[in-house]
Amino acid sequence: MNHFLVGRHKKRLASEIGTIVKPHGGKLRVALAYPNRYHVGMSNVGFQAVYKFWNEIPDIVCERVFLPDADELEEYSRSRTPLLSLETQSPVRDFDVLAFSITFEPDELNLVRILDLAGVPALASERDERDPLVLAGGPITFLNPEPMAPLLDLVAIGEAEALLPTLTDVLRSASNRAAKLERLAEEEGFYVPSLRRASTLVRAKMGKRADFPPPATYVLTPSTEMSNKFLVEVSRGCPTLCRFCWAGYNYLPKRSFEVQRILDVARGARQHTDQIGLVSTAVGAHKEIVPLMEGLREMGYRISVSSLRFEDLRAELLDPISRSGEKTLAVAPEVGTDRLRFVIHKRVTNEQILEKTELIFSRGIENLKLYLMVGLPTERDEDIDGIIDLVGRIREQLLAHGRKRGRVGRLIPSVNPFIPKPGTPFQWHGMEKPSLLARKMQKLKKAFARMPNVDANFKSARLETLQALLSVGDQRVAPVLIRVARGEADLKRAMKEAGLDLDAYIYSERSPGESLPWGYIDNGMKPELLESQYDKARAAALTPA
Known part of the structure; x- marks a missing residue:
């Protein structure tokens, strides 16, 4: 085992709050990969929500994988060490499933790099039962997964909360790789590039309500873009429907997470941080955004938001942000x-913007x-x-x-x-x-x-x-x-x-x-x-x- 790489992983783990480490024996082993650096990936609430979901299932162990930093890449290359998971520093190629969460198109390059580092054939057609099943989900996959489709055994098209139960059931129950893919190819929201006929539509599986715990940074770390800031998704979709923006047209209907659910997860994190970031394409469009902010201020949080629409800007919305110290x-x-x-x-x-x-x-x-x-x-x-x-x-x-x-x-x-x-x-x-x-x-x-x-x-x-x-x-x-x-x-x-x-x-x-x-x-x-x-x-x- 490479001492430098293992030491770097253990150093990251030591600074985290909320890490989940489980024994592998007798469990379905999932390597959940964010195709970018740890510093970037750990600020993604969708990635963290999937990590939490899978690890709450007793017979599944889910460990994180990231693109190594520059000095780590040099060591992987020099030592010929296969890519390791974060939690137990296990070779990624030994997992049953390698699942990518992809948010931005340029990260498709890093998908290739992670496969190469792990020793997994880049093309799905060159893999067999000895290799992990390689799948991808995230916003990019229900926009256009085609440039990376030949690299993937399976594509999940839609929202994670709607897709994960079916995906998990099949991964746990189907006997082999072919059986898993054949079953999932028949399910709504799943695309198996090697099995799809040209005329077949794939219907994205989307949620209709936000009646589940909101995605959030369930693992806190100082080593990220939003250092030790608790991020939580407050709503999904945007009512503006800008004609260039995929989020407005693909996250329909627009939904707001219940205030009490958001406050519950925020209360659980408050002992570890006094910073909270509200994440959404339209934070201010949450139907109860002011009561939500007031509740967070009562907990002593310093509140920041990803961005605000001009239509939503008003004094009662801005005051809790300003009073919390955000500048x-x-x-x-x-x-x-x-x-x-x-x-x-x-x-x-323009005049309304200036107002x-x-x-x-x-x-x-x-x-x-x-x-x-x-x-x-x-x-x-x-x-x-x-x-x-x-x-x-x-x-x-x-x-x-x-x-x-x-x-x-x-x-x-x-x-x-x-x-x-x-x-x-x-x-x-x-x-x-x-x-x-x-x-x-x-x-x-x-x-x-x-x-x-x-x-x-x-x-x-x-x-x-x-x-x-x-x-x-x-x-x-x-x-x-x-x-x-x-x-x-x-x-x-x-x-x-x-x-x-x-x-x-x-x-x-x-x-x-x-x-x-x-x-x-x-x-x-x-x-x-x-x-x-x-x-x-x-x-x-x-x-x-």
């Missing part, structure tokens, strides 16, 4: 003009993050100018309130290129070419650089090309994914040598009647509705509320 908030103007905001189906004007940001600063919030996008459908030069003007006007508000306090905060615009997402009205629209995106971003960079107290972050348009390909690609992309993950070629070279046209995949507009790689997934949203929304966007029409 930073995040909002999403997305764009700089009312016209383009209506195109993406966001019902708020809300004035309210934010007046309630004691000092720093404000602004989520912005470029390259959206119908975008014009004046929309980029609009971003500069809007940020400048919000900055003036920040300065005015900061001077009164004697302490000026920061404005933090975060600018991302638009990437088409399956299952949304903009799934047919191509991504803008990197040269055009770079020009727009450079204009914003120069403008923001001339604004003191503005610290802007920009995603690289070229780096986002890979994410776009994995978002809208098909199974032909799998060999490219493997080669790029292994460092055998960059994306352009790998695509060219595979005989694939990168431009055709991500920069070309698709017609609504065109067959889409993810078209076999039935998420309950009628394609005609998505098409209608796309037509309205191109006509710059706002769908009536």
